[in-house]
Amino acid sequence: MGWETVLYSVLAGVVTAPILIKLFYPHFYTDVRFILKSLPITRLEKNIKNNVSVITRFIQQAAAKPDRTFLMYQDEVYTYREMDQWSNRVGNFFHARGLRAGETFAIFMLNEPAYLAIFLGLSKLGMTTAMLNNNLRSKSLLHCFNVSGAKNLIVGKDEALISAILEILPELQQQGVTVWVMGDQVQENGVLPLEDKIEAASDAPIPAELRSGIRMKDMIAYIYTSGTTGLPKAAKISYGRMVYASMFLALCGVTAEDVVYTALPLYHSAALCIGLAGTVETGCTWVLRKKFSASRFWDDCRKYNVTVVQYIGELLRYLCAQPKRPDDLDNQVWAAVGNGLRPEIWSEFQERFGVSNIMEFYAATEGNVGFVNLLQKFGAVGYASPLMRKLRPCNFVKYDVATGEPIRDENGWCIETKPGENGLVIAPITQRTFFDGYAGKKELSEKKVLRDVFKKGDGYFNSGDVLFMDTDYHVFFVDRLGDTFRWKGENVATTEVSQVLSEHDAIQEANVYGVKIPGYDGRAGMASLIVRPDHSLDFPALYEHVAQYLPSYAAPRFLRLQQEIDVTGTFKQKKVTAVEEGFDPHQVSDPLYFMDTSRKTYIPLDTGLYQGIVNGQVTVN
Structure with a gap:
């Protein structure tokens, strides 16, 4: 074979290879991009293998760069x-x-x-x-x-x-x-x-x-x-879980030269596991605020020369709701990292404040499945091509909207969804994708585990979350199933709220659920109540009871007074219809009430007040 033949063969291969790849594996180049951006994970695997914890990394960083600023808080600075x-x-x-x-x-x-x-x-x-x-x-x-x-x-x-x-x-x-x-x-x-x-x-x-x-x-x-x-x-x-979380900032491109700003509470995994542990892993500087302030946020960013900010969806909405200022673009922030961001806030935040990168992710504190939007797909939480799901296993399965449980086929196996469909996200429990569970009784952890999912004896973590995967394998968050909803960045357990409401003398039964309000992230708490026959409801007293025994984010914003609450054959409260009806007086014939924080009571919710809420003229605190 002459050199001309070899050259022509090579050239032919160079020309045809991209065509063949595009034809038989159209997502090859996207996979390569994602893998290249995921390279910091190799350090994570090494740390876990060598038993190098976040605490060990902190001691190493303190020895290697003792005089670098570690923390800034108000006017205090600590190396x-x-x-x-x-x-x-x-x-x-x-x-x-x-x-x-x-x-x-x-x-x-x-x-x-x-x-x-x-x-x-x-x-x-x-x-x-x-x-x-x-x-x-x-x-x-x-x-x-x-x-x-x-x-x-x-x-x-x-x-x-x-x-x-x-x-x-x-x-x-x-x-x-x-x-x-x-x-x-x-x-x-x-x-x-x-x-x-x-x-x-x-x-x-x-x-x-x-x-x-x-x-x-x-x-x-x-x-x-x-x-x-x-x-x-x-x-x-x-x-091990904290080591995994510590790599998130590095995955997003954060280096030792960055200054990361966190106004989220340290009792949350976002601040502790991503903020603190991520700062330790990258060796950057961390700015911690006592409590989030929308009016002071950008002043802080300018004061501390912040380059990366942490968020939850509500946080960025609060920033966009602030009056516009001439210095809105006067900041050095190149990335916002977090979760729960609505698409309409996404674009508004980037345009108004000039933040080029939104690093949205999906994860749960106790979960073994997560995604991160390394490819900067607008509105997405991550990417899950077949290859990515082989490397980091997870599945999207069909589910029952009413019960929140997976739908199974005639053989009892779960049914995987196809790209372009909503699916309940689950992940196999293995040594690599582990589920630590909860402290206390074993059944607390067992409730989050699905058994015999695709074969006899297997176990999968049930996220309880519905996500959408498009035909290009980009993943988008849809909603949370079950008895938990999210409001103001906090998860609210409906049974906990029901229990507190039922301890009020006048309330016989309470059915709590979350309802959507236009312009707000998550769902606001609503409670359908049955008042005891021999009692009347004192609304200021109920407000005081709620304020005393529930965190502010868990307090129901809306009340619905009913004669009886629908239950299933197994005496579980039905919520699907109530959630769909929401707080709309046009759909609900029962008396409705709205939490008025200024008067510290619940007031009647008529069509005028309803329109004010959905139009954004009345704020739901």
């Missing part, structure tokens, strides 16, 4: 070295008191630098930290603490937090719990001041052997998530 030494003092103090690896410690604080020092310090001992939601009160707070199994609790300085703990203090002390407070203002009732003791402790490095027995399957934290059981569940966050 990696300073936070390392602070967390050492925390760990050394509690180790001297006999605390050891494997034990659980609870934190009930607002966002502040001490929160991070405590978490890092306790983790250096190999302890598990229960991140209590600082909105919880009364029974819910006590339940969340108890399910963690902790015997120590640290409370922040905020008076509302201290008051909440004092309310349940007798029960805690009866269980032998030691309660610490970050400050010296509370020294009665057996509550111990902590701040001065930490300041006086040694900042010497905590010996690695104290946590040498910790492995990736062990728990670093409990993060609470609402479920269908009525009260919040403590999702187990293993060291």
